[in-house]
Amino acid sequence: MTASFARSPLLIAPWISLRLAMVAFVLAVSAVLAGCAGLPSAVQRTPSQARTDVTDTRLATVAAASMPERDEALSGLRLLPAGEQAFEARIALARAAEKSIDAQYYQIADDASGLQFLRTLAEAAGRGVRVRLLVDDLHAIGQDTLLAGLAARSNVELRMFNPLPVRNGGVASRVVFSLHEFSRINRRMHNKLFVADNAFAVTGGRNIADEYFDRSGPDNFIDMDILAAGAAVQALSTVFDGYWNSEQAYPIQSLVDAALTPEAARRAFDQAAQLAGAAELPPASRDLLGQTSVGTQLATGRLQLHLAAVRVLADAPVKAPMADGAVMNGKLELLQSARSEVLVASPYFVPGRRTMEILKQATDSQVRVAVMTNSLATTDEPLVHAGYARYRTALLDMGVSLYELMPGAVPARAVAGEVHGSLGRLHAKLAVVDGRRFYIGSLNMDRRSAHLNTEMGLIVDSPELAGQLASLLRGERQPRSYQVRSAGGSKNLQWVAQGGDAPVVLAREPNSRWSTQMRLALLSSLIDEELL
Incomplete structure (x- = not known):
């Protein structure tokens, strides 16, 4: 699967x-x-806790060093x-x-x-x-x-x-x-x-x-x-x-x-x-950093680590229905604290009313806000993308910069065509605020993660690590993402791909066919946004 x-x-x-x-x-x-298929009722669950007698282990020694x-x-x-x-x-x-x-x-x-x-x-x-x-x-x-x-x-x-x-x-x-x-x-x-x-x-x-x-x-x-x-x-x-x-x-x-x-x-x-x-398979000798x-x-006997204050966020195993969980609340509080810049990466971005209000407050306060998500060409969930697409014009109108991931390593002259075999789909769930604090974890910026799934993540205060994340996000944006922009003040949109001698401007959503759009419009009208 x-x-x-x-x-x-x-x-x-x-x-x-x-x-x-x-x-x-x-x-x-x-x-x-x-039939009467059901779960067993008399289940024996022997309680246990994390081991604490670990100070003499090699990993504890390495952590201390x-x-x-x-x-x-x-x-x-x-x-x-x-x-x-x-x-x-x-x-x-x-x-x-x-x-x-x-x-x-x-x-x-x-x-x-x-x-x-x-x-x-x-x-x-x-x-x-x-x-x-x-x-x-x-x-x-x-x-x-x-x-x-x-x-x-x-x-x-x-x-x-x-x-x-x-x-x-x-x-x-x-x-x-x-x-x-x-x-x-x-x-x-x-x-x-x-x-x-x-x-x-x-x-x-x-x-x-x-x-x-x-x-x-x-x-x-x-x-x-x-x-x-x-x-x-x-x-x-x-x-x-x-x-x-x-x-x-x-x-x-x-x-x-x-x-x-x-x-x-x-x-x-x-x-x-x-x-x-x-x-x-042996890993590469060094990563992108x-x-x-x-x-x-x-x-x-020693790992190269950055020291930082960390707040651990986690939803309860039994999550209250139809209300933002602890992880979504913590992430939105982080976004709300921004004073200069917010960078968000989420593969599934269906913001909903509360997130839209927080982003509007940020842009009204002259905070630069950029959101990266998947394009229709790279998403593995077209229905969720259709839910996100409903918000694009409103996001652009409030001053949010939108970037949608392109199929990987595609020459600029080819981006206008339909591309198969994507070399990368965004799955990272990140938010970097003011170049200092960031969220990393399992939570997507959508209603399913907020209200249905249990999620977890960290909020970290570290200019060094936040800078690393920001540089990676900006590095992925160009030339491997489309910048979405309004066309002539109307609800029409353009997708701008950087690369080559000049940007390539598309007036139609990449990888979109009329049959696909009709099917997604029908299905998305039948499915509550809470489930996307």
Whole structure:
């Protein structure tokens, strides 16, 4: 399952619900085929907490050495802009762990990256490391045997977040046949977190799948993670414990077919894990910021980190419906504090009334505001793009600069044509304010992230790291994005592509056909913006 379908299935049920005859049919079929399918009621969840007896571990020693002027209130941080190095960081930390690994992800794909990640966790457990893995259930299609096989190993516990009662079939069929527990469908854990020995953590926008780590041919995501040591790690571990011990987390053993024995599951896992052995690829020697890999620096006993104050934001496992969660509130408060400049990057940008008001206040106060998101040519969610497109004219009228990512490495003379095989899709969720403070995490600037998904992220006060992020965002903008502008004061728009001897100005949305526009207009009129 690729990320291209990461959100679309969640729109199926609401779309159907607007067509009454089909609703009746689907519910009838669901009742017949799903029968009394439901989740187990008497589930044993043994509570556990993050390990604190870790000061004698190698990773704790490296963390201390990496923060020689340590202030207990500060954290040591390093950006991970390159996909291959972000993956290597997780693997290197897992291999160095001695006592514990805690991880939670929206998606762990059954591909080379996902299998290598799971195999590395199994190897750590074999060394005596306690492994706790929490996975959102929606996209764990056909993975019950694989995940149960990992959980069958000593020192491993694996739980599924908010599982659907129907275990078989694809995402769409699982959603349809779980309509009798409708409230579960749109309540997804979108968090991304990896913690090793409670000494280092990696969080940000990346799931565990090939396309997040530059291993998926031409179609990869442009994303950003951050590695942390110090105070932020303890706060992130507390967040993990809250999710792990919540009633929404079900041990995988309580969900799998009773006929699947632990021995059979483990054999299946071992067979799949063997296939991941040939998938390892060494990262580039240095990333876009000139940094060597985390594994390379771990070998020296010290990581190059920036000291900064960090605020950890996290939604509760049970999120209040139809209200902005803690992460959205924190991010909007950050934007509202701007005095000179706001840079926002979000793959899905459907701002809504409150965000629009905050951006209008900023531009009225002479704050420069720039937003980068995907173009129709690069988005993996055209419906969400249609929701964003409704706001473009209003954003431009209030003085916001809009940039939409171009298909990668396209010559300027070719941008007017329809381009396939994009070399990059924006997936990073970032906001940089006044060149000093920034947000990084899992939250998109849309209603789904604000009201439905659980999210997490960091707000960091660091001019050095904020400068790095700002330079990367500006570097991606030209020539690899279209600047959207109003045409002659009307509602007509233009897309300007820099490159070559002169800018290329397009009067029609790139990669847009009339049939596509009509289909998106119809579907978007049937789907509530809250679900985009």
